[in-house]
Amino acid sequence: MTEITLTTNEKTTQIVISGHSSTKRVNDIDLCCCSVSTLAFTLLKTLEKLKLQNFRYTFFKGYCAMRFEKDEENAFKALAAIDTVMNGFALLKKSYPQNIKITTKGMVSI
Numbered sequence: 001m002t003e004i005t006l007t008t009n010e011k012t013t014q015i016v017i018s019g020h021s022s023t024k025r026v027n028d029i030d031l032c033c034c035s036v037s038t039l040a041f042t043l044l045k046t047l048e049k050l051k052l053q054n055f056r057y058t059f060f061k062g063y064c065a066m067r068f069e070k071d072e073e074n075a076f077k078a079l080a081a082i083d084t085v086m087n088g089f090a091l092l093k094k095s096y097p098q099n100i101k102i103t104t105k106g107m108v109s110i
Contacts, residue, residue, distance in 0.1 A: 001099055002036050004089050006082065008106040014067040015043070015082065021099035032096045036089070040064040043085040050074045050081075 002019045017040045021032035044057055044066055052068040059065075068078070086102070093100040 001101060002033070003101045003103070004036075004086075005103045005105065006086060007104075010070075012067060012069050013078070013082070014065070017064040018062065020062055021096060023096055023099050032092060032099055035092055036100070037064075039085050039088045039092075043081060046081045047078060050077055052078055 002017065002021045005014075005016045007014045007016075017036065021030060021036060023030050023032040041059070041064075044059060044064065047055060047066060047068065048057070052074055053071040055066070055068040057064070057066045070078070086104075089100065089102055093102055
């Protein structure tokens with residue numbers, strides 16, 4: 001199972017994506033896992049490009065974590081990117097409900 005956890009408070013935002021979806025393979029490719037990885041990497045690169053305050057990340061097979069401090073200059077862009085990718089994860093969860101778990105902690109706001 002892939003677990004996606006978004007945690008936010010007034011000062012920081014953190015996204016942790018871990019595990020493997022272990023769905024049926026098509027031509028030896030786990031499409032759900034590939035989709036999760038693509039969304040995660042897209043978010044990582046988008047947030048990195050924004051040059052957010054204290055942006056840190058770890059990305060390796062089966063695990064991705066991103067954390068940053070909110071700043072007024074880029075908060076709207078960062079949260080818009082997160083919202084877009086979280087919608088992508090939600091769409092995947094609809095197709096693979098047994099393989100994806102999404103948890104949000106705190107209120108996501110600008």
